[in-house]
Amino acid sequence: MFVWSKLSSEKWSDAWEERFAGNEALSLVITTVPHKTTIRVEVYAKRQKDVLAVQKMFGGSVREIKNRNWAALSNEPMPPIQVRGKLVVCSARTATEVAKATKEFPGREIIAVPADMAFGTGHHATTATVLRMLVDVAAPLKDQKWKMADLGCGSGILAIAAQKLGASKVWGCDFDPKAVEVAKENAVRNDTPKIRFTKTDVLKWQPKEAYDVVAANIFFDILHAGFPQIVAAVKPGGVLMVSGILKTQADECLAVAKKLGIRWDRIVKKGKWVSACGIRS
Ligand SMILES: C[S@@+](CC[C@H](N)C(=O)[O-])C[C@H]1O[C@@H](n2cnc3c(N)ncnc32)[C@H](O)[C@@H]1O
Numbered sequence: 001m002f003v004w005s006k007l008s009s010e011k012w013s014d015a016w017e018e019r020f021a022g023n024e025a026l027s028l029v030i031t032t033v034p035h036k037t038t039i040r041v042e043v044y045a046k047r048q049k050d051v052l053a054v055q056k057m058f059g060g061s062v063r064e065i066k067n068r069n070w071a072a073l074s075n076e077p078m079p080p081i082q083v084r085g086k087l088v089v090c091s092a093r094t095a096t097e098v099a100k101a102t103k104e105f106p107g108r109e110i111i112a113v114p115a116d117m118a119f120g121t122g123h124h125a126t127t128a129t130v131l132r133m134l135v136d137v138a139a140p141l142k143d144q145k146w147k148m149a150d151l152g153c154g155s156g157i158l159a160i161a162a163q164k165l166g167a168s169k170v171w172g173c174d175f176d177p178k179a180v181e182v183a184k185e186n187a188v189r190n191d192t193p194k195i196r197f198t199k200t201d202v203l204k205w206q207p208k209e210a211y212d213v214v215a216a217n218i219f220f221d222i223l224h225a226g227f228p229q230i231v232a233a234v235k236p237g238g239v240l241m242v243s244g245i246l247k248t249q250a251d252e253c254l255a256v257a258k259k260l261g262i263r264w265d266r267i268v269k270k271g272k273w274v275s276a277c278g279i280r281s
Contacts, residue, residue: 004051005042006060016041017246017272025050027219030271031123080105081122084135087111087161089122098189109164112189113155118174118182120155126217126243129268129275131161133241137213137277138165149173149211149233151202151226152218152244156183156195162213163192171211173200202226207233217243217275220253231260234280243275250274 008016013030020028020043031040041060045051051062080090080101088105092098092112101110113121120127138146145168150159153172163170172195174180183197202218203226214234216223223230223242234240240262245253247269254264254276264278 001044001046001065002048002051002062003042003044003065004054004058004060004062005040006058007038008041010037010039013039013271026054029119029124031121032125081128082108083122083128083131083161086135087131087164089113089131089157091115091121093189095189109161110190111157111160111164113157113160113186116155116182116185118155118176118179120153120157122157125270125273126275127157129270129273130158130215130217130241130243133266133268133275133277134158134161134213134215135165137239137241138162138167141212142166145169146212147171147209148213148215149207151214151216151230151233152222153183153197154179154217156186156197158215158217159183159195159197160186160190160192162215163195164190167213170195172197173202173205175199175201202230205229209233210235210238212238213241214238215241217241219244220246220249224253224256227256227260231257231262231280234262236280238280239277240280241275241277243273245274245276247272247274250276 020026025045027044029042043054055062080088082088088108089111090101091114092101093114098112115121147169148162148167150172153159153174156172159170159172177199180197180199187193187195216230261281262278264276266277268275
């Protein structure tokens, strides 16, 4: 895996997304920092020549990722993100830092996810939107037992959030072994060690059980191809949240799930990203 990266002004965020939309060889990741006008633009590709072509056009730097790093985030601590007055996502790494954040934000559930070798610090628009949806979905489930699956768990942020919001059983998976390792570490860090994380490729997976809530922030092509098993993993009447879909791909993508029985109730557009939340009939 190779990555091209460059810092840019936030105002060009949409332009970057447009430039790379629909290019199947390249995966774009834009990391924003609240209250800052600089964004980090990264493009991942399997072949070096693809990222070198991007560098030729736009400058920036290229490097190989031996241990795959989805976010390739900097070591600078990211500012905490508050979600619906319920959750605070922060980059605390040590127990002392987690305790400090807990003291700083009384009454909130703290989710500590330091920038690491897996996607998901909460700063990306797709993660932030699914986190908000999750808080809303969890509210009426309070006092009930509910199970959640996090497909493409990355850092485990959504799975950890679900457990903190009251899920009784949570499973997360990723096809990247490094992400699974990081998610397990984050589960321990967040005092949610019962969450089960496995190395599973959603495209090769056959669900053995159904969940009340399924989250899949996993990009258009995986959703498009994986919807039969993703939808099958949602209990009838259960909730499916998806994200990682570019605006230009949303109609096509969401229509596939609709045919399989998902009634989309809420579609959120943020920049060029679309997230959606629906109920399985
Ligand atoms: C956009 S990140 C989302 C991470 C996290 N859930 C979040 O919301 O921030 C997508 C994740 O899906 C994983 N992924 C991509 N294709 C996959 C597949 N076929 N099966 C399982 N995981 C996959 C990637 O490794 C990556 O960690």
